[in-house]
Amino acid sequence: MEVKMARRTLLWSMIMGLASFITIQVYGESSSPAAQFSGGHYREQMQKMQSMKASFLRRDLVSLPPSSISPSPSFAQAPSPSVTQSPRVYHVTSYGADPTGQTDSTEALFDAITDALEGPSDGWLMEGIVNLGGAHVDLEGGNYMITRPLRFPVAGRGNLMIHGGTLKASNNFPTDGYLIDLSATSGSEYNYEYVTLRDLMLDSNYRGGGIQVMNSLRTSIDNCYIAHFTTTGILVQGGHETYIRNSFLGQHITAGRDPGERKFSGTAINLMGNDNAITDVVIFSAAIGIMISGQANTLSGVHCYNKAAGFGGTGIYLKLPGLTQTRIVNSYLDYTGIVAEDPVELHISSSLFLGDAYILLKSINGVVNGVNIVDNMFSGSDKGVEIVQLDQRNGPFKMVDQVVIDRNNVKGMNVKATVARGSVQGNGSSWTIDLNPILLFPDLIKHVLYTLITSDRSFPNHALRNMSDNRVFIEANVAVPASVFVMADQGSSYST
Known part of the structure; x- marks a missing residue:
């Protein structure tokens, strides 16, 4: 503590010494002393000096572990609001995390996340959700091994980001766990709000899944690479407005034509909630690319080549009979197609279906209503595969209403339309x-x-x-x- 105080005292002396060399020149129409000190230039010079002092303080404070920062009374009394007394960037190596991945970093990462969740707050977001003010848990570009899920220890938090590194499951990681787990329970309707997971590689090491989000609001998963899962890459349950974008998911790392494709298993993304969006996402290996059992979801710019339909794979599976409310646009189904159970309010357009990939409407209760399959491109291998097919093994479709299947461009496959x-x-x-x-x-x-x-x-x-x-x-x-x-x-x- 004495070393830290001496360090701050030296820093303060340097700042004050530096300030003594600043010459303030004020120009005004009046030459009176009052006019020289009442102009806007004086305030601008003072703000510059305060900003310079704040930058020195921030550099010193950020280099310390967040849990050890305890500003002195003199800092707390500084008049400038730009002085950051407690920076909300939590560097995991400051907690002892091993960025080489050689030793277990679970506890260190957990401590950093805990400090971020229990750090300074700026009021509230939704009722029951504390606003953390944009706190960052910075992985600093490291590769960290963990032995158990990083499950948030408290609920009711929001405005937090975890970013910038790799997490890998150890060989004894629970096979039913997720590397990052936002599933804490709370007395509120939502567990978390505005949590961002960005610029991450998650390696499940064939020991479970990647990310679990439960009963959360406005979650963002951006620029993530999730591999080697055996259950689910990203699981979203309840809540709404989880946005998954600019990301890559695959059980096995491959670029297609994998000799083990027949054995691909697991689901890359499972949306069991409403009002979510998946945009500009590539799914390169899994038995099911995207499973949807919630309402009002949107998929755009999705490329699925996870497991060919000929091997039993499905690109997108819509499993919400009677209330689908899903829009799939500008996507690329690459040798793997779409299955929709009793679709109601389903829109598929402006997408490419390659390699005999097709759309299957599956009868559960015999209902298909409000379905548009228009303006797509289908390209096959002249094997007589129909672009849209019916599965009526559970019974025929008894109610067909407002179904438009038309204006599709077809080559090497058989046209089907209404x-x-x-x-x-x-x-x-x-x-x-x-x-x-x-x-x-x-x-x-x-x-x-x-x-x-x-x-x-x-x-x-x-x-x-x-x-x-x-x-x-x-x-x-x-x-x-x-x-x-x-x-x-x-x-x-x-x-x-």
């Missing part, structure tokens, strides 16, 4: 157009538009006679040479 167009020519009194090769749902046509054009300028009476089994039957009262053009729509309200 809007189909066809034509036929012949000399006779009846014409049949079979739209089964295009229409997705069996025996379902709700609207038909047709045009009959005769080549001999005759005007026969004609009518639509039947449209069962996805076949349109048109009949005239006399035989004529004619061409018939048909457009049929399955997307209107329909129930059985």
Whole structure:
């Protein structure tokens, strides 16, 4: 303590000595003494001197462990509000963490996180959430081995960041644990608010998962690389507004064509909550890329090549029958597709499906409502794979309403849609157009538009006679040479 006090005394002397060399020149219209000391230039010079003093103080204080900082009364009485009495940057090496990863850093990291959570606060965020003022737990670019999850010891905290390093699970890390665990319970609706995890590599060492977020609000996971998980890379339960962006996840580190792809397991991201977003994320190995069982989530710029559909993998699995409310846009499903159970309010557009990747609508209670699958590109290998398919093993879809599957660009795969167009020519009194090769749902046509054009300028009476089994039957009262053009729509309200 005496060494620290002597150090601060020396620093104060240096600052005051430096201040004595500062010459203040004030210019004003009046030459009176009062005018010389009342102008704005004097205040500017004083602010510069105070800022210089504050910078020296910050450098000295940041170099000390946060828990050991105890400002002297003279510092506390400094008039400038820019003087930081207790910097909120917690350097983990100051707590004894080993940045080489050779020894266990669990306790040191836990102590740094605890100090950050229990540090100075600036009022409240949501009710019950203390505002930590932007505290940082700085991993300083190190590689740290941990033997148990870094589970936050207290709840009700917000405005905190952990960033800038690597965490790796030890060989005895719990197989059901997560490297970073935001799952503390509290009496409030939310455990945490505005916690940011940024610029991290998380290596689960095939011993569990990467990040768990429970009942938290406005969590940000940004620029993270999560690998070697066996359960889930990122698990979000409850709460809402967790944003995952600019990140990479894979059970095995590979760039595709991995010889062990058939054995990929686990789930890269599991959203079990509402109002979340995944943007600009790559998932390069896992059995399931993204599992969603919450409402009103958005996916954009997602690239899934985690496990090919031919090997039993799924890129995106929407598991919320009857209330999907998911938007998937500008994404890339690379040899692995999308499965949606009883989708209600699902939008998929402007995405690329490569390598025979397709969309599967799975019947649970036989409901599909408010689904748009439009303006996508499908590219396959001419094996007859349909771009959209139905799984009705649990029973047929009984209610189909407001479903639009159309305007998709298809190469090397078979088109499926809810809007189909066809034509036929012949000399006779009846014409049949079979739209089964295009229409997705069996025996379902709700609207038909047709045009009959005769080549001999005759005007026969004609009518639509039947449209069962996805076949349109048109009949005239006399035989004529004619061409018939048909457009049929399955997307209107329909129930059985």
